[in-house]
Amino acid sequence: GNSVTQMEGPVTLSEEAFLTINCTYTATGYPSLFWYVQYPGEGLQLLLKATKADDKGSNKGFEATYRKETTSFHLEKGSVQVSDSAVYFCALDSNYQLIWGAGTKLIIKP
């Protein structure tokens, strides 16, 4: 069946460091791919999405490219801030539901 695998956390970085959170997927067909973020004490919210191969989603300095050949959707940011500390979830859509990765907790130290 369809599944999403994310790198395990927590990931701890210093402010202004480069961020990569890996996400790979297994799916039949070509699902849309998403990154959601859960800030401390807040609900889940969409960070970015890509709906077809080679699409690049971007928001708030974060980017992710839909790579069909490697079945990946890695999240990147060039310079992280303390305010980026949160849990990040990779997901794909399948039959009216989202299938989620386990989530990666990101800790940014000043």
Added chain:
Amino acid sequence: KAGVTQTPRYLIKTRGQQVTLSCSPISGHRSVSWYQQTPGQGLQFLFEYFSETQRNKGNFPGRFSGRQFSNSRSEMNVSTLELGDSALYLCASSLGTGGSPGELFFGEGSRLTVL
């Protein structure tokens, strides 16, 4: 524009009891989905409704049920509660058109503790 509202936010029940959780979607959204979030299992899909019809259901026992009303509000019910049902239950709404759920807008969740 009001967001997704879930009630109650916190509740404590004992084993064997039942619970009903409520979700009011964003105005104009016709799809409501429910997810269970636990530290061990992560986010797991419960069910999705669109215009009062269940379009998909996750792999949960029949004790978990839901429904959607004509105003798109939704409820989920868990009967004969077990300790393992302790979780954060998240409701999400979306426009629901097309095959993809698209962008989901989540409520803050209902945190259920079963003693």
